Amino acid sequence: MFFINKCELHGPALFIPDTPVPMGCTERARQTLPLGLEVQMSGIPNAGLGVFNKGEPVPVGAHFGPYEGDLVDREEAINSGYSWVIYRSTGCEEYIDGKRELCSNWMRYVNCARNGENHNLVAFQYLGGILYRCCRPINPGQELLVWYEEEYARRLGLVFDYFWNIKSSANGYVHKKFLLFIKL
Template identity: 75%
Template sequence: MLCDDVTSETCTTSDSVDYQNPVKKEEPEDEGYLCGGTSSPVGLIITVDQQTGEFQRKLVKEEEPENDEFLYCEDCRSYFTNKCEVHGPALFIFDTPVPMGIADRAIQTLPLGLEVGKSDIPDAGLGVFNKGETIPVGAHFGPCEGDLVDREEAMNSGYSWVISKSSQCDEYIDAKREMHSNWMRYVNCACNDKEQNLVAFQYRGGIFYRCCQPIKTGQELLMWYEDDYGKDLGLAFDNLWKRKCSSNG
């Protein structure tokens, strides 16, 4: 994990996350007025002393918004938290449970109906194919699993993702080792965003894939990434994405 030594804040990683039961955020207490734009790290709170009636000013650091608390409805073209008001809760297709440390663990975690075979992309090696019923738009896979590594190791792997923890702290996960990763390591990047049928995005501290086009029987799963995810991570993500695409040959 890479943290720039800018503030005294630290990042912690939870071993398990309940992706099905979103936690409602606490509303801020109405203690005064917050002045300053959302892009500024510092705001000004103005309060009134109850005894003297005088105004008091205090500079405070604004909290970063938790953008990865939201899911996206492909039909409504809008974001939601607990469930879409029109289409209900999001569909999650979970991995086959397999203990860590098994040599071919990644392949064994494939959900029912998916298979690993030779990719349709020239020189890309293996890929993931749908051998079951059509996967509907809006289905979710994930999270990606792998080893937590430092930035340097992540940049030298075609199986890495960067996860934003705060403005000064990122985490890197590498799915290179099959015994510590899942089947998502085999999903290839689309040659362009028009060929994609999966969207990679960050959700609750993990990387998930969302189905953005129906994936019919025999089709290969090909992913691109959500614009906001790539934009927020800047150069680190750009380098990792180029590495992923070069792994396709």
């Protein structure tokens, strides 16, 4: 479970903020990296860039985000490896695309884990945005890898499978984000 305020077992959540950078700056996404994180070639074959911890260990319960990007239409979101879909309680949906570095943050570089066993972050929707929560300690030198709760996949059924297949078909695994549907 996600505890935003305080968990009786783990204590209060730790929010690690982005480095503030105005929208539209050159290489904005990289410049928003929190202290101790670095973008470099991913350890996942053919995945391109990834995010690595180069500072102190990141503890379980640390939260990053929200994920930033442009609001786009459904078709553009489907064709991007950097898109998220957020469902509103009203039944409306928004599509956030982190493809353009001028309008996104560092979270666009976090790769999906190749399976549900080697991830250290879990993506979830909170207050209308996508956050990543650290679910395993991330030691110096380790790559940040995100996964998705089975509960979300079960709730969405065939829709989840459809978007997973779109984003994972390129090299037999997910190399970036796929569209995640989570209802508030």
